[in-house]
Amino acid sequence: MSKDAFLPTTVMWFRRDLRLRDNPALVAAAKAGSGSVAGLFILDEQLLAKSGQARIGFMAEAISNLDASMSTKLNVLSGKPVETVVEFAREVGATKVFVTEEFTPYAIERDQKAAEALKKIGVELVQIDSPYVVKPGTIMNQAGLPYKVFGGFRRGWEPLSEGIKVLAAPKVEWVQLSTKKPVIAANSRIRPRYFGDCPESTPDSLPEASEVAAKKLIAEFAKKSHEYADHRNEPGVSGTSRLSPYLRFGLVHPRQILAEISQNDAGGRTFASEICWREFYADVLFTNPNSRYEALQPKMARLRIDSDATAIQRFQTWTQGQTGYPLVDAGMRQLLAEGWMHNRVRMVTASFLIKNLHIDWRWGAQWFMCNLIDGDIASNQHGWQWTAGTGTDAAPFHRIFNPTLQAERFDPDGEYIKRYVPELREVPAPDCLRPQGGTLLSALDYPPPIVDHGVERAEALARLAELKTEAES
Numbered sequence: 001m002s003k004d005a006f007l008p009t010t011v012m013w014f015r016r017d018l019r020l021r022d023n024p025a026l027v028a029a030a031k032a033g034s035g036s037v038a039g040l041f042i043l044d045e046q047l048l049a050k051s052g053q054a055r056i057g058f059m060a061e062a063i064s065n066l067d068a069s070m071s072t073k074l075n076v077l078s079g080k081p082v083e084t085v086v087e088f089a090r091e092v093g094a095t096k097v098f099v100t101e102e103f104t105p106y107a108i109e110r111d112q113k114a115a116e117a118l119k120k121i122g123v124e125l126v127q128i129d130s131p132y133v134v135k136p137g138t139i140m141n142q143a144g145l146p147y148k149v150f151g152g153f154r155r156g157w158e159p160l161s162e163g164i165k166v167l168a169a170p171k172v173e174w175v176q177l178s179t180k181k182p183v184i185a186a187n188s189r190i191r192p193r194y195f196g197d198c199p200e201s202t203p204d205s206l207p208e209a210s211e212v213a214a215k216k217l218i219a220e221f222a223k224k225s226h227e228y229a230d231h232r233n234e235p236g237v238s239g240t241s242r243l244s245p246y247l248r249f250g251l252v253h254p255r256q257i258l259a260e261i262s263q264n265d266a267g268g269r270t271f272a273s274e275i276c277w278r279e280f281y282a283d284v285l286f287t288n289p290n291s292r293y294e295a296l297q298p299k300m301a302r303l304r305i306d307s308d309a310t311a312i313q314r315f316q317t318w319t320q321g322q323t324g325y326p327l328v329d330a331g332m333r334q335l336l337a338e339g340w341m342h343n344r345v346r347m348v349t350a351s352f353l354i355k356n357l358h359i360d361w362r363w364g365a366q367w368f369m370c371n372l373i374d375g376d377i378a379s380n381q382h383g384w385q386w387t388a389g390t391g392t393d394a395a396p397f398h399r400i401f402n403p404t405l406q407a408e409r410f411d412p413d414g415e416y417i418k419r420y421v422p423e424l425r426e427v428p429a430p431d432c433l434r435p436q437g438g439t440l441l442s443a444l445d446y447p448p449p450i451v452d453h454g455v456e457r458a459e460a461l462a463r464l465a466e467l468k469t470e471a472e473s
């Protein structure tokens with residue numbers, strides 16, 4: 001018998017890395033346990049309570065497919081993560097629990113507590129790798145400080161993202177303690193603070209949540225990535241990768257994507273730069289944990305916002321895609337129907353809420369987090385802050401998207417709008433792109449615009465000017 005045969009089983013605690021391939025933590029777990037690994041996933045009530053049906057539905061399928069790829073030997077448990085992992089490690093008789101390191105404030109605290117509690121029973125929490133090509137907190141400017149703007153971060157990131165290698169799935173003897181698997185369901189009691197419940201229904205169709213499906217998407221996208229720069233802003237065509245939910249749950253690592261997508265053309269290079277935005281925002285959150293809820297630019301926190309009964313009513317109209325602005329409504333309805341929205345339209349809908357309805361960006365961010373399958377605290381909150389002009393980079397507040405001009409530029413034939421706003425299907429472009437496209441629309445069952453863009457744009461700029469006056473006085 002080899003010396004390795006006496007090594008105890010190790011635990012692989014899966015979280016945002018629901019895959020077997022290119023998973024360095026799993027490779028290390030298999031090595032440490034001489035192939036004998038007990039895989040664990042813990043259903044954390046606190047995280048479930050913040051996720052809507054769409055994200056939970058996608059996650060449930062991802063867990064089920066991971067389980068299937070482990071000969072149905074994944075141990076799926078419900079409970080408080082720290083207590084549950086300690087109890088599980090004790091039962092397995094493990095001396096090491098392996099995880100992919102995580103960097104959100106919630107995960108950092110959870111893992112610190114887990115490491116301490118495990119240590120008390122003689123078990124080590126081994127944190128390896130990250131959900132990113134470059135770990136948050138790695139890239140610094142010349143003064144040794146984290147970058148505040150994307151450009152500098154990207155210049156630091158690019159050399160570190162070149163020539164990366166991906167790992168094969170290790171050979172594992174999976175150890176199963178319990179064959180019972182809890183039913184994974186959304187918590188219908190989710191009650192976001194500002195506006196009532198998250199929708200109760202799951203979207204009609206969710207993308208297939210498996211490593212195999214992610215691989216297929218990458219292969220499909222690789223064939224058209226050279227056109228990415230030309231079409232990524234057009235919501236009516238399938239010009240982007242749609243990989244965000246897979247990255248969110250780690251069904252694929254960004255390394256695997258970059259290894260498959262050629263960066264020898266403008267399309268591939270622009271795509272890599274979008275992957276870098278994801279890494280930048282994770283870095284910003286790691287170095288500014290409060291940026292989840294607080295404006296990164298403190299002065300912007302004083303911008304006058306509306307929160308009265310009219311604002312709440314307008315907010316609800318926005319969530320349901322009934323604003324009377326076709327591109328905004330199409331986006332909000334796509335979110336409800338699919339748990340996903342095109343990036344260009346995320347910017348337009350967010351801008352509309354903040355700068356046309358004068359509502360706190362955090363209301364919108366929370367609605368998105370509730371509904372998006374790819375809902376990711378770093379990308380979402382900072383995507384909102386970018387649009388609000390409160391965050392990183394040169395995204396000045398006075399850049400106010402005009403939803404009609406955006407539709408004319410990026411959806412000129414109304415292909416996207418007609419897909420999600422059936423009331424406008426019979427209306428030819430360009431009328432279908434406009435709030436009240438002349439006499440044609442007046443007969444339709446489509447709501448009139450809730451506000452006038454021109455008037456509200458001026459109002460938004462007046463509110464911005466108040467901040468400047470304050471600063472000068």
Ligand SMILES: Cc1cc2nc3c(=O)[nH]c(=O)nc-3n(C[C@H](O)[C@H](O)[C@H](O)COP(=O)(O)OP(=O)(O)OC[C@H]3O[C@@H](n4cnc5c(N)ncnc54)[C@H](O)[C@@H]3O)c2cc1C
Nearest residue numbers: 240241242243244274275278343346374375376379380383
């Ligand atoms: C208000 C707002 C909220 C957002 N919320 C989220 C969110 O919760 N989760 C999320 O993953 N992305 C979010 N984004 C970023 C972006 O909209 C999505 O990542 C993108 O639409 C996903 O589609 P895709 O996979 O086809 O992207 P592609 O264009 O194919 O890009 C490839 C990958 O790069 C990353 N990426 C692309 N654009 C961005 C970006 N602007 N910021 C950060 N990462 C990016 C994503 O991981 C994406 O999957 C948000 C953007 C805005 C403006």
